[in-house]
Amino acid sequence: MRVDTRAGVDRPRPRRQHAHRAAVLGYPVDQSLYPVMHRAAYTAMGLEWTYTAVECEEPGLEQLIGSLDGSWAGLSLGMPLKRAALPLIDEVSDLAMDVGGVNTVVFRDGRSYGENTDVHGFLAALHEADVHALGSAVILGGGTAACSALAAVRELGVKEPAVVVREPSRAAEAHAAAGRLGMAVDVYSFGQLDSLLHGAGLVISTLPAGAADSYAAAIVHSRAAIFDVVYSAFPTRLAKAAGFAGSTVVDGLTLLTYQAARQVQLMTGREDVPVRAMREAAQAELARRAG
Structure with missing residues (x-):
């Protein structure tokens, strides 16, 4: 079940376009690993998509989301935007409402859908560690x-x-x-x-x-x-x-990788998400920053 957070609100529907854009929003956002992971996934999946990092603070979130056209497939959200986005999205999953935060927004057929992939990331990382x-x-x-x-x-x-x-x-x-x-x-x-x-x-x-x-x-x-x-x-x-x-030790990078992989799955609608390529891209970026 999903919660319709904007019942009774009429919004103009954007002209249908091929969705091929996504981004991570936050402030600051320059250290996010999402761009390298999403881009690695798109390359491995043969998708000519773009993924950028956009600085956005809480007061500007509603305007930014409202300005996106039909070329946008989704957004990744950092704090404090995870909570601020809840009333701005058309439908929010029960899990995201219960946890109290949306870290993923998917745009489809003129509507926005809020999900929480953090929980999926925790569970997938724990299962990987047996x-x-x-x-x-x-x-x-x-x-x-x-x-x-x-x-x-x-x-x-x-x-x-x-x-x-x-x-x-x-x-x-x-x-x-x-x-x-x-x-x-x-x-x-x-x-x-x-x-x-x-x-x-x-x-x-x-x-x-x-x-x-x-x-x-x-x-x-x-x-x-x-x-x-x-x-x-x-x-x-x-x-x-x-x-x-x-x-048994489980690390945050494994958590982040599975979070991002689930985002790619939701935004693209495809099941063949290359988790390994995403993890390796993140590891390489962390090594580059450290070096």
Whole structure:
């Protein structure tokens, strides 16, 4: 089921054109890996499409979306546009509404459709690492990425995940998303982390690069699988420690690749999305930046 977010609103329908354009919107957006990944996919799929990075802040989002003609197939959205886009799109998927953010907009037959591919990215990355079912999970951080992580662990059987934040106010977004997802969620401080880790099947860190480093020893000692969403400064100390200890480690680049691959699938309508080519393009770009 989709939620029609703009019921009763009449909009002029653009003249039908061949859709061949897409872009990532955000501010700042110059460090996004989406352009190299999408372009790699288009090349491998034999599509003469263009994909650009467009700087856009929240106040200008509605005007930008309204200005796009029928040559546009879709948009990728970064924060804070993921939430701001919700009321601007004709139809939004239930999952995107529950999570509280749209990271993908698809244009079709004069209407816009909002999706969330972040959850797909989490699940696909975990499945690739052979993590398929869980009894418990600990999520570090309470923002937008944590909301998608909640939806993902729900699909893996976790009924009451623990969310760990520095201050309870930082968990408001995750708490609201959990309610929409029909989950019970317990919020803890980092001072309580050690007790939460006993028996945890998975620890997902949605924290910025380096923010989880001081907790690495305790997390690794739990022997849980580790999912660190960082990709630009990977491996983090947490990921290195987990790897040395023999724990399953899932990285943010794998998450990002599957997010982007699902976007390409939605925008093109094709199933033959070259995930490997997209991942290799992103790895090459990260190496270029580092070098």
